[in-house]
Amino acid sequence: MLGQTPEEAFANPDIERDVLTSWERFMSGTGAGGQVVRPAINDSWRRSQQSAVDYRRSQAPLPMNDERLHRLLDKRTRLVHAGASTMALARDYMLETGTVMVLTDVDGIVLRLEGDTRLALRNAVEKTHLLPGSNWSETTCGTNAIGTALETGQAIQVHATEHFCSGIQRWTCSASVIRDPIDGAVIGAIDISGLSDSYGRQALALAISAAARIEAQLLQMEMDARYRLLDQCFWMLPATDRHHTVLFDSAGRPFKANGEMAQIMRDLGAPRCQPDFPQLGTSDDRPWGTSRPAWIKEEWLRPVVYQGEHLGTVMVAPKPAANRTCLPLAREGSKAFVNVVHGNAKMHAVVETCRRVAASSAPVLLLGETGVGKEIFAQGIHAASPRRDRPFVVVNCGSVSRELLASELFGYVDGAFTGARRGGSAGKIEAASGGSLFLDEIGELPLDLQPMLLRALENGEINRIGETTTRKVDFRLVAATNRDLQIEVDERRFRKDLYYRLAVVPIIVPPLRERADDIPMLVEHFVAQARTRYGISDCRFAPESIARLQGHDWPGNVRELRNLVESLMLTGRGEVIEVSDLPDLICRRELRTGGEQGLSLAESSERDLIAGTLRSLNGNVAATASALGLAKSTVYAKLRRYGIRPDLGSGAQAHACTESIQQSQLHKNS
Incomplete structure (x- = not known):
């Protein structure tokens, strides 16, 4: 209904009986809805009849089962999350008016329901199947606010006898479509429904407002996701x-x-x-x-x-x-580590080591904390190697399940598993043949896949999943991890033979706190990048601000510094970033104290947070990692660093440094 005016979106409860008479005439085939019925409703009745909707229907079909609903909710997760807070804000209105708010996807499937929980309405909701997983599209339930809004792409209020199905005519509902904020495509609907005596003209205005709020939240979520994507890339x-x-x-x-x-x-x-x-x-x-x-x-x-x-x-x-x-080969090789901004002697030694080993085909194991830039070094090793003109393939061993990682690395043949592509697919190892394969988070590689990788390294042979034929591969492996693989080997979470094969050339990338003299160069580099990326005008950091940055411990390393520089440039109020513009944590300068373990204020705070969380979760490291939003391997590393014993998490002082050192020494001696 492109010609519908805003006023035509609202129902008129005063003509309910006249609409019922028109509906009866329409169903008997003696005429259309007539002048009394709005064009949008008339058109919807015709579409419902053409779709062979049973006008005697009194409820939507049974909701889909829990497994299908969970899969759908996972698929629509951003829409559900964006709708949740908006629906929560409307609870008071729904309690006062005896209504419920319904969020659906573009197919009219209910994703979420909020509102009045009093017995009468709850029974009506359940009897009508206005429940998560139920289908309220127009082709299924005839004229109704959800289905008709999705069908026309416009907001609409459907009251009582305007519904196509007689069994649903005890309801009144108001719905507005939700559009993708990027391309404008309809992705769902928000609806306010109640029994007919709860009619309120303002319900449609609230639905339109709620849809706009959800779209704004979706836009913010999409922009945040794009920034996170840029950060990861x-x-x-x-x-x-x-x-x-x-x-x-x-x-x-x-x-x-x-x-x-x-x-x-x-x-x-x-x-x-x-x-x-x-x-x-x-x-x-x-x-x-x-x-x-x-x-x-x-x-x-x-x-x-x-x-x-x-x-x-x-x-x-x-x-x-x-x-x-x-470019001549020599010049290309010299440019290989151009992205490693440094002046620090320790960092220079790492770069030169990488440059020397790049000429060989020996595996390289890059060790270092999260955010130090291990993948930059992997790219540099590839660019400085004789394989520079061949593929550089990256696989993150910690980002997918064991099954997906197996097919990602080794490929599979036709019919190897449900959902396998016809004709099969080559894996990343084959894709890297002739070039370099970078396995990030190698410590997360499942134990049962490790022999397959070892065979590829030792013999240059792989088998695709479901295949008996051996395939020859030739690749140079660069692996990276923030775990202590020697401890992983001792605790039988990593194969000793694979560890020794990987650690032919172990290279430790130092954390940013050990090369604070590089911070001025890095800040200048990130400022220049941000100018280009975001079109920001000239901006610089005051010398006092740089000094404060050099006093920070940077647990997130170079990535944390880059994110801070970009944030300050995007939100800065002048051409100079002063100390007052810096976050409070950095403004305190974090001078190291002579106290326990020689920890900085940030480290002490982090230690206490981890210890307290671990204690509250009865020493469960996995639950602690989940609560803090960290990888389990990162939590284990911090437990060792701060001398926190998991078994002390539920009672005794969590940072018993002396006992931890003794335990560590006993572990090494054994």
């Missing part, structure tokens, strides 16, 4: 003179590239009739589903998952040879 994007890079959001929409989209499409062989860069679809097994165009190769795509959330997809495709910047 920062360390893994290759040089722009050799590769095209395109970032896709969680819905598969391209939103950022390192060049003109049209030129990238031409270079990659897109059909000339393709006007815009295509979207990637989604499916349960692959973020890009089955809609990936043939000219975008699957090995170019890498999903980005952070703490279980799929943030988007990165496409890294090689530029055609004619478009690449031609």
